[in-house]
Amino acid sequence: MSLGSGIDHWGTNPGDSIDAALTAIESSVQELLATDPAYWRTGQKKDLLERLEKLQAQQAALKLRVLAVGGDIAEETGAKDASGWLRTELLVDKTVARAQIKLAVGVAKYDLVAAGLAEGVVSLDKARVIIKALDKIGTDPVASADDLVLAEKLLIDHATHLTANELRIVGNRILAEIDPERFEDAEAKALLAEEERAQQKTALRVWDNYDGTIGFDGVLPTSVGMRFKRLVEAYAQPRKQQLVDKGAPLPPWERLMGQGFSRLLETIDPAALPRHGGDATTINVVISLEELHKDLGVATLGYDETNGTTISAAEARRMACNATIIPWVLGGDSEVLDAGRGSRFFQPIQRKALRLQAKCCQAEGCDMPPEWCDAHHLDPWAAGGKTNLNDGALLCPHHHRLAHNPAYVHERLPDGPIRFTRRP
Template identity: 80%
Template structure:
């Protein structure tokens, strides 16, 4: 009897059966792709999505089984695994291919996970989460083989009820469910160690994109990061709600949270910040006398034009309403003509009075609530305006920018509202 791998002991050719099965799958898919889901009944769409979700898990199970036994492909290509062939023939990034092969090898070690994939109740993403949690248990000095078996059983059961992300969170403390007495103290110690590592990893990078924007990224401990997320969303959500109420199309959520973050920064009270460099935390703005008078002028944040950041004079005037800034007005030869007084926020009692007088943004036709508005100086602070009630008006962030934009003029109407007009 031939020992050729393509012939089995029953005298049939597995390659033919595999090809026939794949042909049937391809034919069925082609038939489904020829249909237009717009004409499907709702019940058909729900049934389709549910069954395809299960089929995808089963397809992943089969794919991982083949990858786990792909050593002969690696032998043929001379690579340590089949990733080189996948890169060349399937145009899959080598890193992604190796990740798939690694998952295939790992799943093969866990019988219940592999069975869950084959049954379609554990997706590939969930299988990756479960195997990572189980691999970590293997290195736990307290955990036993029995603990590992029980943890795998629990996680596979949870996979039918939870998303992959929820499963990841549960997987971190699955041993506590296996045996609370033995593992609760160990979990507490592990959390302390994790929090300490998080503090060591805390980082923030800020850079100038050179196109009017600042880029930044970073890593925060979970507790601080969630507080940061909550604060940013607190400023983003009200704007979203107001837009929804007005029937205005919503911008992308990323833009709303970016705007929320900007508002969070603008509303920080400088008097509560630490002192550094001998001064309270302030922003120094260097501007020439001509630019101060010119609506299209520019200013520099910081003392040094080389190392500072250039902004428009209009933006500098807008900042003066919300931030503590010191304007340095220079003559033609960079002679300091005025080391202006430090500007201040409207005081809390003044803001309360403004809110009592002005129930919303005072721009004509705008109803943004007062708690989301800025207190604006009708006569710019940089031009000698005073921080008092007669000179103060509440404007939402959008109209506050217009108030300082060179392309618009504004006037106070007899009823106290502000009318904006685009310049010709």
């Protein structure tokens, strides 16, 4: 690879030396790649990782220097800027390419950041954090040019012993560190303004993927978002620990968090929910009597097939055990044959009694703690089952799904556990 042999501003001809240096780097990397780290000593692995971290910062510094003065590349190729050339020639995504150009411009503004990258003491991630903090200071009406210089020095120093995330927190308060008396009031006002903006940015979007899943994304204020994260983790972590204790393979943490979020929604106390359309917040499940008795029947979440979402009858039966739903059973002419009542749900005192009796999930061989279990009707309410302790059983979410899965049958053994068997 050659960078050309043009004359630079200092009157030297660096073309050959640049090409030789890059060739040496490429050769050294190939030599390392030809070896197997599995046979390296521990000290060699540690040394390589430490030195590569520094080299990556220096490589980034070099790349950003070139991009900062890469206007001639765009001019020669007809691109709008160097990011256009990155997209067409190096197949770099548009947003990534533009972010690199923006960072190159930012680094060029701050000599200490550029020097820190070149020395390898400031990583690329930390450089982004520092530049963002400095740019914010530059627009602060209370901060002076001297404050900006001092902030850059302090952040470079902090970068030598903090992670990028820790540095981001320090960067948000760096002015208060410089002059507490002058900047604390300004910081408080800025935080209030930031929190107000966060309220305006709050959003939630929910959509049906039409594959048995619902997708959603959104933005929450930091205080609410962290609380949300902790609540979901409170349901996900015990599940992980259960698998660890059993020596079972761990699913991805994202899946555990998703299952924890599902559990959080399923266990919300309906009495604590706001009124919705005149009634306590509920989900209506509409199902015909014929479909209700089928192992592979279907039901609708909503009031009709047009405006609702289709689910299996098995899932509807599972939800009826512990979700806040109204199951509407319709006859052949869509007349209402039966509407669910509160008595169909196990009451809190009954759940406590079941937990006291069972100690854990009652499925054979399962020891999921009782607080993570659902109360299940052994005789389905659709078949006339009653909501009482004799007909109730504690099942973890996994076995509760199996209890309503047409592919499985279950029976209570004489000594109490519930055995699941796959249908032949």
